[in-house]
Amino acid sequence: MLAVFRARNTEFFRDRSTFTWNLLFPFLLLLGFYYIFGQAQPMYKVGVLSEQDGYISRPVFMATKHIQFIPYGDLERGLAPLARHQIDLLIDIDRAQYWVNEESRKGYMAEQILAVRDPDFNRTVIRGSAIRYVDWVLPGIIGMNIMFSALFGVGYAIVRYRKNGVLKRLNATPLTALEFIGGQLMSRIVMVVIVGLVLLLGARFLLSTLMLGSLALLVLTMFMGALALVSLGLLVAARLRSEEFTGGLLNMTTWPMMGLSEVWFSLEGAPHLVHQISQLMPLTHLVQALRAIMVDGAGFVAISDHLAVLALMSAIFLAIGSMTFSWAADGR
Template sequence: MTKRFWAIFKARNLEFFRDRSSLGWNLFFPLLLVVGFAFIFSGDGRAEYKIGLLGDKPAQSRFFELEHVQYVDYQDSELAQRKLQQHSLDLLVEPASQTYWVNKSSPKGYFAEQLLIGDLPDYHREVLDGREIRYLDWVLPGILGMNMMFSCLFGVGYVIVRYRKASVLKRLKATPLHAAEFLTAQVLSRLFIVLVISGGVFVACDWMFDFYMLGSYLDLLLVAALGATAMIALGLLMASRSHSEELTGGLLNLVSWPMMMLSGVWFSLEGAPAAMQTVAQFLPLTQLVDAARAIMTDGATLVDVQQQIWIMLAMILLFLGLGAWLFRWEGDGR
């Protein structure tokens, strides 16, 4: 059993690394994205002011009805102040105590403060300081997560359909190889490839741009492995029976585009409609990106992101279980 598993695992890795076009795309596409964002979004990448609120808005106050300002509600004062220190907020206001906090190193915070004291001069001022999280720092987990998503989904889905269409799976069925061994080898092979590629891109980009990293690299690696496994399992599920590359491609796009748009890759979902945030929680990329950002920018531990970890583990079991149950060597109609 071990020899059969290792033979499939080794063959799949050699097939990938010998395909120079696929290897080059997986290496340089995310790198080019990060470099591009570094120059395009040299500032914080936002076009509007973002003000945190601790408590309810007071009535009859122009400051809390300004246009081009996003107001975000917070229940946790410590979390909100950390967001302000990291320049994720421009100003933090607590109407009940008539207190506001400003980051003295934030230019946008200065102008937001002028707007506040122009309308509410009696509010008490508190000053915080902290290293700015650039938009590049914030978007990095999303870019790497998105690249992992495409590699996981299409790297497994298309390969299995191609094997089935070329009768490779039909020939493998005649060998002592079991379906569980084949699927496990495919999952672990793709996981190995994704982690090696993403790890190399992360190290290269970190060397060039000195990313904001407060948490443990080991925790980040574990979260990345769980998220990648969940998306590999989803790709396996999408390709469990089909002969058609076109159909499989459509199914993979059907699950990848919502993840790319709703998983917080490019923008935060804070302040988004509740229904959108609920849908996003059912996407594996959302859990991966949220956990990775918490580790990198907030210094979170595995205990702090255990909710995302448990959700990703549940997704892995669900997708792998369904994929193994639905898997056919020859597919439907053969």
């Protein structure tokens, strides 16, 4: 046992990529979340409509501590996040009017603070069905499940095949790289779409979650998102032979997407740079498209930009992954 213990430690330290990654990744993760969430987070988020400086015209309420004020250009853009519980209150400085979602507990508390600090505002309740958190978060959970199944189901499996010599033996058969990659991709895509539908139907049956859009469009969106994420998994695993290092790279890929793709929480009010980075992630476009279909009843035109980005990402990842793909563990 001691000999095995020593051998495994020696193997770990000699694998410089894995050793370095195990030391580096936690620090990268810590620094990233410090930048995004390191400052004191506000207790409430209030959207503001105003053509003038609200800190001058309404200094009492606007000076309230622990409230983040988020400017919006027009009423429609402000009502949408209010309905989804992404903000807690929406106020119009110029017209002394505010909107509240009565289903929001934080909205209720923000309204009480406004009533005490500045009682001149007139109250308006937003119309339409209230959106529960479970309705808002379900598309994120479906997208997250697709991401993990796609990346680890393809990337990790291919590296294991390469390390065990399976790919090298397959290379001696009439099977081409395109046929092998195509079979792997299609198998995983079909499976993750089926699992996503099971999750959707199960949540619909147990929790009566919202599904306002087209089921066919939802399946198409799942397919496009799975294709982009599976292609990303192929890109990561195109030449790697270390399972430990592959796991580290896949974690580096999945964790930022979980934090920045609005899976669990909204990025409303986050720094502009965070939003820009988020738009570079395939999971962001998948989750936003799924949420638009399920929660808003959006049609094809409304989510076409997300589908186009996913298609473009898939093409880029597939092209690079196919060109750099290696059958053998020695990189040939």
